[in-house]
Amino acid sequence: MEIVSWQFATFSACVLFIYYFLTLRAQKVWLLIASYIFYLSWGLPFAAILFCVTALNFFISRRLGNHHARRRLVLWVAITGNISLLFFFKFATSDYGPRLVQLLNSPTAFITQFLLPIGLAFYTLQAISYLIDVYNGQMQAASSFVDFALYMSYFPKLIAGPIERARNFLPKLAKPRMVTNETLSRSFTLIIIGLIRKMVIADVLPRMISIDHIWAGINSRYATAELALWLMVYAFTLYNDFAGYTSIVRGVSGLFGIELSPNFQQPFFARSFTEFWNRWHISLSHWLRDYIYFPFSRALLRRSEGQRNLINTVLPPLITMMASGLWHGFSVSMLVWGGLHGLYQVVERIPFVARMIAQPDEQPRWRQAILMLIVFLLTMVAWVPFALKSLQGNAGALAFWNALILTPHWGFSNLWFLVVLFPFALSLWIDAMQYRARNETVFTSWSPAAQGVLLALAIVALFFFGITSQMKGFVYQGF
Amino acid sequence: MRQLIRFETLKLTLPSGRIFGWALASLLILAITGEIVLRIESMQSLLLPPSYGSSSVEFGIKLAKINSFVKQEGGVDCIFIGSSITDADVDPDVFRAAYKQFTHQDIACFNFSLAGLPPSSARMVATYLVQTYQPKTIVYGVSAGEFLKIFNQRETYSTSWLYYSLGVFSLEGWLYDTSYVYRYVPTLRYFYESDYRTLADAFSKRISSSGFDRSTVIAQIAIESPVSRDDYQMDAESFSGYRDLVDLNSANTRIVIVESPVHPNFLPRYVKGGKGVYESLFIEPISGYARSRGVPVWRTQSVLDAALPPNGWSDPTHLNVEGAKVFSEWLAKQYASLTP
Numbered sequence: 001m002e003i004v005s006w007q008f009a010t011f012s013a014c015v016l017f018i019y020y021f022l023t024l025r026a027q028k029v030w031l032l033i034a035s036y037i038f039y040l041s042w043g044l045p046f047a048a049i050l051f052c053v054t055a056l057n058f059f060i061s062r063r064l065g066n067h068h069a070r071r072r073l074v075l076w077v078a079i080t081g082n083i084s085l086l087f088f089f090k091f092a093t094s095d096y097g098p099r100l101v102q103l104l105n106s107p108t109a110f111i112t113q114f115l116l117p118i119g120l121a122f123y124t125l126q127a128i129s130y131l132i133d134v135y136n137g138q139m140q141a142a143s144s145f146v147d148f149a150l151y152m153s154y155f156p157k158l159i160a161g162p163i164e165r166a167r168n169f170l171p172k173l174a175k176p177r178m179v180t181n182e183t184l185s186r187s188f189t190l191i192i193i194g195l196i197r198k199m200v201i202a203d204v205l206p207r208m209i210s211i212d213h214i215w216a217g218i219n220s221r222y223a224t225a226e227l228a229l230w231l232m233v234y235a236f237t238l239y240n241d242f243a244g245y246t247s248i249v250r251g252v253s254g255l256f257g258i259e260l261s262p263n264f265q266q267p268f269f270a271r272s273f274t275e276f277w278n279r280w281h282i283s284l285s286h287w288l289r290d291y292i293y294f295p296f297s298r299a300l301l302r303r304s305e306g307q308r309n310l311i312n313t314v315l316p317p318l319i320t321m322m323a324s325g326l327w328h329g330f331s332v333s334m335l336v337w338g339g340l341h342g343l344y345q346v347v348e349r350i351p352f353v354a355r356m357i358a359q360p361d362e363q364p365r366w367r368q369a370i371l372m373l374i375v376f377l378l379t380m381v382a383w384v385p386f387a388l389k390s391l392q393g394n395a396g397a398l399a400f401w402n403a404l405i406l407t408p409h410w411g412f413s414n415l416w417f418l419v420v421l422f423p424f425a426l427s428l429w430i431d432a433m434q435y436r437a438r439n440e441t442v443f444t445s446w447s448p449a450a451q452g453v454l455l456a457l458a459i460v461a462l463f464f465f466g467i468t469s470q471m472k473g474f475v476y477q478g479f
Numbered sequence: 480m481r482q483l484i485r486f487e488t489l490k491l492t493l494p495s496g497r498i499f500g501w502a503l504a505s506l507l508i509l510a511i512t513g514e515i516v517l518r519i520e521s522m523q524s525l526l527l528p529p530s531y532g533s534s535s536v537e538f539g540i541k542l543a544k545i546n547s548f549v550k551q552e553g554g555v556d557c558i559f560i561g562s563s564i565t566d567a568d569v570d571p572d573v574f575r576a577a578y579k580q581f582t583h584q585d586i587a588c589f590n591f592s593l594a595g596l597p598p599s600s601a602r603m604v605a606t607y608l609v610q611t612y613q614p615k616t617i618v619y620g621v622s623a624g625e626f627l628k629i630f631n632q633r634e635t636y637s638t639s640w641l642y643y644s645l646g647v648f649s650l651e652g653w654l655y656d657t658s659y660v661y662r663y664v665p666t667l668r669y670f671y672e673s674d675y676r677t678l679a680d681a682f683s684k685r686i687s688s689s690g691f692d693r694s695t696v697i698a699q700i701a702i703e704s705p706v707s708r709d710d711y712q713m714d715a716e717s718f719s720g721y722r723d724l725v726d727l728n729s730a731n732t733r734i735v736i737v738e739s740p741v742h743p744n745f746l747p748r749y750v751k752g753g754k755g756v757y758e759s760l761f762i763e764p765i766s767g768y769a770r771s772r773g774v775p776v777w778r779t780q781s782v783l784d785a786a787l788p789p790n791g792w793s794d795p796t797h798l799n800v801e802g803a804k805v806f807s808e809w810l811a812k813q814y815a816s817l818t819p
Contacts, residue, residue: 019488020486020488020489021484021485021486022483022484022485023483023484023485023487026483026484027488176487176488177488178487178488178490179488179489179490179491180490180491181491181492181494184491204671207671207672207673207674208671208672208673209673210673210674257488416673416676417673419671422671448495448497448498448501449497449501451498451501451502452497452498452499452500452501452502452503452504452505453501453502453505455498455499455501455502455505456501456502456503456505456506456509457505457509459502459506460506460509463664464664464667464668465668
């Protein structure tokens with residue numbers, strides 16, 4: 001059941017209708033049942049894996065809660081178990097799995113029958129953060145299996161996040177939930193913004209310039225400007241696809257009176273890479289920061305007795321971002337993508353550069369604009385291996401970088417490609433409105449007349465671009 | 480039960496409804512503005528012609544072109560219809576010039592053939608053309624492959640708008656016929672797509688003002704291993720559509736059936752069983768029915784085998800501009816002998 005589908009809308013409406021009549025405890029049970037029904041629509045084995053992961057982590061967390069000598073060992077075994085599961089599925093479903101099996105002279109049928117359980121990469125991280133938080137004493141182990149199972153499987157966030165922390169999510173389940181006019185208004189605004197991002201921008205952009213057209217003529221027909229434009233199309237598509245998904249599911253969750261964490265805050269307005277990762281896929285970035293970057297930095301600092309040195313500066317961002325790359329996909333190109341972002345952050349820590357970008361808010365406007373542009377352009381360069389998912393070959397990142405940067409060919413074969421500027425402008429306009437007001441549902445503060453006109457325009461846009469176009473799944477469901 | 484059910488989550492008050500009021504008013508204003516703007520001809524010329532619910536870009540282009548043609552010529556004397564074969568085979572401009580040469584009379588003809596048009600839809604298209612433009616003659620080009628079940632893709636052309644135009648009411652058909660906004664929605668929806676624009680641009684450039692879909696491709700016809708079809712069997716619905724089309728023959732509009740030629744080397748393999756089966760299972764039924772209704776059938780295959788130039792084919796069943804020139808001149812001669 002795709003999120004942008006009539007089935008999901010009907011399913012959510014039915015779940016909501018019953019939900020509103022239930023008591024607090026019954027609501028949780030009902031949401032858990034609904035979440036598993038939703039997940040079963042993706043496949044029985046997926047639901048079975050989720051249940052097993054949930055049960056194991058719940059019982060392990062109970063062990064972690066009790067003070068005993070082997071807590072640390074239990075934690076590491078549990079973390080290794082979770083990561084191994086994720087690693088196994090990522091590996092089996094990558095290009096390398098069948099290749100390795102072939103090298104071992106084993107039949108590949110076994111490995112090729114595996115499908116990556118949708119949402120596994122998201123709920124595994126939730127489980128790990130929960131275990132670590134319990135171990136560190138930042139929260140009590142959940143006493144209710146229903147609460148913990150709902151934390152792991154809550155259907156609005158199940159397939160692609162946001163990656164919630166148990167210490168934030170579980171208390172929300174304990175409190176009585178209330179849905180007021182304001183909640184409804186905010187939730188529907190988020191849903192409409194999400195639908196516009198997904199159906200009017202993310203689904204439309206790739207149809208304006210397709211990668212097939214760009215690649216068909218690389219090195220000859222297609223010009224550097226067109227390659228750059230396609231790269232921007234990819235970035236805006238990915239951003240609006242994922243931000244659209246997050247907005248929709250947060251809106252849907254809001255209707256249940258449960259607020260989910262934001263995942264995006266106008267990332268293209270970032271003036272440094274550190275800021276970029278505080279604005280792009282925030283729940284993952286913060287997870288990586290809290291559970292890889294900080295512990296790793298602290299460990300290195302302890303080794304060097306508190307003295308900052310090259311290793312302390314270089315390794316933590318590099319390792320963290322490469323881990324992020326591997327989380328996105330088990331391939332060299334994803335490692336390169338992560339490595340590039342790690343490298344950007346390392347450069348940002350060079351004192352001369354760091355002085356330039358420290359406290360961006362205090363910089364003159366022109367310098368902020370230049371920094372924004374630099375971050376945007378370098379991020380574009382890094383998207384190449386992410387988008388093409390391979391480094392070598394005619395359709396690889398190296399060929400693309402070569403055509404884009406090293407052997408530029410000026411000219412523009414098709415001025416119609418500039419039509420992509422309209423969705424770009426729409427995406428940036430929504431971002432600018434939210435950025436200026438520091439409020440993602442800024443439109444609800446407009447006058448009723450302005451809101452009405454905007455609603456009408458949104459309906460027209462969705463009718464034009466959405467109603468009969470093929471509904472596509474979200475990109476991040478694939479991770 | 481009291482422990483299970485409690486209505487405490489929803490705390491709503493009745494909204495004023497002003498936002499929805501404004502939204503409704505805005506939608507009305509947008510719709511009216513759209514209706515006005517899209518009725519301006521200069522605005523329409525910026526957009527691709529609407530296809531009235533058909534998934535075929537060519538259908539919209541042909542409709543727009545025939546309307547311009549009729550406006551310019553003051554009417555249309557004959558209309559050619561058929562599939563992509565007739566689309567590529569008949570150049571009305573060549574036909575017109577040759578006809579003038581033979582008879583010293585001018586004739587305005589338009590080629591309304593559409594790629595993939597099956598006989599079951601051709602009857603509807605032909606009926607629409609007769610009702611709307613009142614041509615003196617409809618020339619229907621037929622080929623054996625068009626009568627196979629696999630070719631019968633009715634939904635492409637038998638749209639709600641076409642049914643509505645022929646008197647079968649439907650809301651969607653009415654909307655297409657009445658509302659310019661509704662009519663142009665698909666055009667606007669796909670206008671930005673590079674694939675759609677490429678296809679539409681190619682069609683617009685290729686199709687002449689008289690509807691001829693010119694192909695300049697010259698095929699090297701070796702015919703070593705062309706498509707060999709299964710046992711040839713005419714689709715009943717297709718033949719029924721053909722019969723209905725033939726039945727349009729009247730005192731006001733004459734129907735003429737033309738056998739579309741295929742490359743002579745290809746004919747033995749065009750239908751399984753070769754020429755014998757082609758004659759008995761395809762030519763005989765269509766000729767028999769047409770003649771029973773007083774409709775002439777012009778055989779071309781044996782007549783034109785030698786006349787069509789070797790470089791006149793773009794593939795085994797479609798002529799290119801060179802072949803179309805010869806074929807159209809021959810048709811004009813036939814037509815001249817038909818008309819007094």
